[in-house]
Amino acid sequence: MTQLVSIRVKKSVEEAVRKGMPWVYAGELVDSSELLLIPSGSLVTVENPKGQRIATGYFNHRSQIACRILTLLPEPVNVAFFARRFRKALEMRDRLIGVPYYRLIHSETDGLPGLLVDRFGDIIVIQVGTAGMEQLQPLWLEALETLLQPKAIVLRNDTASRLLEGLVKEVTWLKGEPVRLVELTENGCTYFADLEHGQKTGWFYDQRDNRKLIANLAKGKTLIDIFSHSGGFGIVAAVQGAKEVTMVDSSALALELAMKAAQRNGVAERCKVLQGDAFAVMERLAKDGQAFDIVLADPPAFVKSKKDIASGLKGYEKVSRLAAALVATGGHLFVASCSHHAGRSAFNKAVLDGVAKAGRKAEIVKQTGASGDHPRHPSLAQNEYLKGILLKITS
Numbered sequence: 001m002t003q004l005v006s007i008r009v010k011k012s013v014e015e016a017v018r019k020g021m022p023w024v025y026a027g028e029l030v031d032s033s034e035l036l037l038i039p040s041g042s043l044v045t046v047e048n049p050k051g052q053r054i055a056t057g058y059f060n061h062r063s064q065i066a067c068r069i070l071t072l073l074p075e076p077v078n079v080a081f082f083a084r085r086f087r088k089a090l091e092m093r094d095r096l097i098g099v100p101y102y103r104l105i106h107s108e109t110d111g112l113p114g115l116l117v118d119r120f121g122d123i124i125v126i127q128v129g130t131a132g133m134e135q136l137q138p139l140w141l142e143a144l145e146t147l148l149q150p151k152a153i154v155l156r157n158d159t160a161s162r163l164l165e166g167l168v169k170e171v172t173w174l175k176g177e178p179v180r181l182v183e184l185t186e187n188g189c190t191y192f193a194d195l196e197h198g199q200k201t202g203w204f205y206d207q208r209d210n211r212k213l214i215a216n217l218a219k220g221k222t223l224i225d226i227f228s229h230s231g232g233f234g235i236v237a238a239v240q241g242a243k244e245v246t247m248v249d250s251s252a253l254a255l256e257l258a259m260k261a262a263q264r265n266g267v268a269e270r271c272k273v274l275q276g277d278a279f280a281v282m283e284r285l286a287k288d289g290q291a292f293d294i295v296l297a298d299p300p301a302f303v304k305s306k307k308d309i310a311s312g313l314k315g316y317e318k319v320s321r322l323a324a325a326l327v328a329t330g331g332h333l334f335v336a337s338c339s340h341h342a343g344r345s346a347f348n349k350a351v352l353d354g355v356a357k358a359g360r361k362a363e364i365v366k367q368t369g370a371s372g373d374h375p376r377h378p379s380l381a382q383n384e385y386l387k388g389i390l391l392k393i394t395s
């Protein structure tokens with residue numbers, strides 16, 4: 001094994017790292033002027049203050065999270081290392097989901113911090129979030145190609161957070177012919193994702209189980225899917241027998257794909273789309289006296305950082321107030337949040353406050369999270385980013 005540069009963590013965090021905490025913040029390192037000389041993204045040996053090895057990780061002095069841990073074992077970080085992690089992740093997804101449409105790698109939780117891999121059959125979408133993972137690309141790419149032998153691979157490296165790591169934003173096809181639009185299977189339905197222009201990696205697999213939950217309630221009911229994107233919730237609900245499904249989003253592209261999916265699944269005559277600002281649409285529908293048996297709202301993250309927790313929670317309260325006004329008495333309201341920094345109890349409170357402000361009463365039927373292909377890291381509370389709450393509106 002080649003000798004790596006060493007960094008030392010303070011005694012106070014040694015135990016946490018040994019127990020599996022995958023992040024070391026800049027302030028948790030033993031000060032050394034030499035840290036600045038380590039090129040961004042370098043593999044490093046992580047030591048305790050006595051100079052004993054604890055882990056191997058990668059380092060970036062530009063980032064608040066200065067070091068991300070790759071392994072506690074004294075093993076080399078090579079193609080075989082990545083192949084082991086990919087195989088483990090693949091086995092879990094294949095058992096859990098059964099069709100090759102899922103998030104294969106969910107960053108730290110799959111032992112690969114900074115790496116997201118979504119699978120659309122034999123087409124792979126990758127997002128690299130850190131300089132460390134970018135440096136290791138030749139190794140993990142070889143492991144991934146050998147394991148899955150994909151037809152095409154696209155790098156959706158267009159997230160703003162890359163700039164903080166000193167990386168550029170770009171979308172690159174690493175292998176195969178660029179395929180903009182792909183079909184995917186989920187909950188027995190066919191959907192479409194735009195891998196180049198769609199949001200994030202083109203599809204939000206994390207809502208798979210929540211979509212099924214709502215669809216199970218939908219037979220014979222009217223449903224409005226607010227912030228619908230490409231119809232993840234709405235289409236499966238229609239396929240499960242919803243009487244009428246209305247999908248609302250500001251993105252014309254997302255709605256075009258939603259209607260394409262409605263046609264493909266043979267439910268277009270029971271589906272319609274409304275393009276516009278969801279807040280304005282909800283206000284207009286309420287003014288027109290419209291009501292739906294099921295109202296669901298899955299907005300974009302309102303809390304983007306710790307400093308906007310309060311204003312973001314107000315956003316969830318407002319969405320919930322406007323959405324609750326549209327629920328027929330005895331019907332259901334589902335609200336989701338994908339904000340890492342909004343905790344579950346604060347989110348629940350915001351939703352329930354919104355419902356109360358709409359003058360409605362509710363029972364909590366169920367609280368939900370992300371599907372199992374987005375597992376949560378036990379040491380990272382913010383990993384529990386996706387939260388859903390299903391309410392029955394009783395009056």
Ligand code: SAH
Binds near residue numbers: 300
């Ligand atoms: N429910 C979707 C995912 C929603 S992601 C699914 O299951 O796949 C959030 C969506 O909100 C995006 O599609 C985005 O286009 C849309 N959006 C963001 N701001 C909006 C606004 N003010 N009005 C309407 N849609 C909005």
